[in-house]
Amino acid sequence: MASDNLAVIILAAGLGTRMRSDLPKVMHPVGGRPMIAHLMDTVASLNPQRVVVVVGPGMEAVEQAVAPAVTVVQAQRLGTGHAVMQAREALAGFGGDILVLYGDTPLLTAETLARMLAERRAAQDPAVVVLGFKPADPGHYGRLVVGAEGLKAIVEFKDASEDQRRIPLCNSGVMALDGRRLWGLAERIGNDNAKGEYYLTDLVALARGAGAACSFVLGDEEELLGVNSRAELAAAERVLQGRLRRAAMAGGATLIDPEAVWLSWDTKLGRDVVVWPQVIFYPGVRVGDGVTIKGFCHFEGCSIADGAEVGPFARLRPGAEIGVKVHIGNFVEVKKATVEEGAKVNHLAYIGDARVGAGSNVGAGTITCNYDGFTKSFTDIGAGAFIGSNSSLVAPVKVGDGAVVGAGSVVTKDVSANALAVARGSQMEVGGWADRFRTAKTAEKAAKKGS
Ligand code: UD1
Ligand code: CA
Numbered sequence: 001m002a003s004d005n006l007a008v009i010i011l012a013a014g015l016g017t018r019m020r021s022d023l024p025k026v027m028h029p030v031g032g033r034p035m036i037a038h039l040m041d042t043v044a045s046l047n048p049q050r051v052v053v054v055v056g057p058g059m060e061a062v063e064q065a066v067a068p069a070v071t072v073v074q075a076q077r078l079g080t081g082h083a084v085m086q087a088r089e090a091l092a093g094f095g096g097d098i099l100v101l102y103g104d105t106p107l108l109t110a111e112t113l114a115r116m117l118a119e120r121r122a123a124q125d126p127a128v129v130v131l132g133f134k135p136a137d138p139g140h141y142g143r144l145v146v147g148a149e150g151l152k153a154i155v156e157f158k159d160a161s162e163d164q165r166r167i168p169l170c171n172s173g174v175m176a177l178d179g180r181r182l183w184g185l186a187e188r189i190g191n192d193n194a195k196g197e198y199y200l201t202d203l204v205a206l207a208r209g210a211g212a213a214c215s216f217v218l219g220d221e222e223e224l225l226g227v228n229s230r231a232e233l234a235a236a237e238r239v240l241q242g243r244l245r246r247a248a249m250a251g252g253a254t255l256i257d258p259e260a261v262w263l264s265w266d267t268k269l270g271r272d273v274v275v276w277p278q279v280i281f282y283p284g285v286r287v288g289d290g291v292t293i294k295g296f297c298h299f300e301g302c303s304i305a306d307g308a309e310v311g312p313f314a315r316l317r318p319g320a321e322i323g324v325k326v327h328i329g330n331f332v333e334v335k336k337a338t339v340e341e342g343a344k345v346n347h348l349a350y351i352g353d354a355r356v357g358a359g360s361n362v363g364a365g366t367i368t369c370n371y372d373g374f375t376k377s378f379t380d381i382g383a384g385a386f387i388g389s390n391s392s393l394v395a396p397v398k399v400g401d402g403a404v405v406g407a408g409s410v411v412t413k414d415v416s417a418n419a420l421a422v423a424r425g426s427q428m429e430v431g432g433w434a435d436r437f438r439t440a441k442t443a444e445k446a447a448k449k450g451s
Pocket of ligand 2: 228
């Protein structure tokens with residue numbers, strides 16, 4: 001149900017110059033998806049009536065990532081106050097509460113935003129609520145000037161006095177505003193300051209000057225981490241990984257060394273899953289209950305059903321569906337293929353565009369030859385089949401239920417159910433040949449020495 005008294009403005013027009021990237025800053029991923037997508041999810045959980053994202057010119061990628069949220073383009077980057085003004089038209093007629101967020105704080109939680117809104121709706125009816133925090137290094141953050149009657153002003157670092165720079169309480173950038181009073185105040189923001197920008201932070205002093213109350217809520221430094229550089233991106237990744245690992249463990253998975261397991265925002269691990277170190281879950285992975293994953297595996301866009309055993313050194317690519325109690329062993333790659341219940345693919349194999357029927361055994365070194373340089377073709381292995389080691393199955397090809405393929409075969413034709421197919425050079429034998437060969441060579445050598 002949409003909350004008819006909440007709108008959200010997300011500022012994302014910044015160039016992110018310090019990222020040194022062709023990608024808009026908010027499109028850089030943490031936990032396997034763009035920063036802005038994390039924020040959009042957090043915002044969605046508050047059920048806002050409207051969401052407006054302020055982007056820069058040419059940021060179509062961001063517009064697509066946030067759809068169906070409304071985007072407005074800030075043609076010139078004249079400051080955070082100017083950026084918020086760009087959303088005015090899109091929010092015309094809206095008189096509820098407005099949250100302003102910065103697109104580069106992906107770790108922000110819904111709980112913190114809910115605290116902001118609760119404060120905004122408190123008895124003193126503040127026009128502006130600011131999310132403050134006390135970072136270990138206050139650096140160049142804006143500082144909150146607080147008096148007996150609450151928040152008085154925010155001073156930007158560049159404009160702050162020596163005394164103000166010693167204030168430990170900083171501005172995170174997140175604000176909760178009264179939509180009925182915002183625009184009247186915001187249009188009075190000027191740019192007569194050290195940066196020559198329209199500072200959104202001036203709202204506080206303007207509101208106070210107009211006789212309105214302002215207040216702040218205290219937040220956690222880790223959660224408010226803003227990403228301006230690649231190093232900060234890595235720091236955000238670390239925090240997010242910590243959250244994902246704790247959630248996986250709380251859900252009943254054992255991570256033997258949590259720091260050595262990398263998860264994505266959408267990784268789903270069942271109960272009694274055991275994950276050994278050095279396993280990477282790229283996006284789109286679902287793991288059932290009681291699955292054991294040994295070390296050094298890479299998974300992406302795949303599912304692993306209950307009781308399966310995977311790894312070490314397995315790679316499951318998009319479309320791999322590993323069935324109940326299946327065994328996938330070392331140096332096995334599976335792509336867009338279903339491996340049905342109880343089947344075993346234990347060593348050095350490539351299974352792509354294929355089905356491996358229930359209970360089948362695929363020998364070491366088996367390759368499904370699925371690609372001829374132009375098209376991908378399907379290999380269908382029936383239930384209970386046995387594929388001998390080092391076989392090549394040249395798709396499109398079908399191996400029937402219960403069939404046996406002899407080791408080293410290059411299978412180019414369908415194999416009937418329960419048949420034996422052997423497709424390799426047949427073995428011949430010449431009795432005593434090796435002995436005669438050695439005797440002749442030894443004599444040759446002795447003759448050469450004597451001459
Ligand atoms: C801002 C705050 C500062 C706070 C800090 C927290 C102001 C004036 N200062 O400073 O008090 O401590 O964040 O990180 O608000 N943006 C636009 N259009 C613009 C300018 C900015 O969309 O014209 C967006 C950026 O993309 C970014 C956000 O607004 O997402 C913040 O802008 P940024 O330039 O990073 O502000 P700071 O200098 O960090
Ligand atoms: Ca910033």
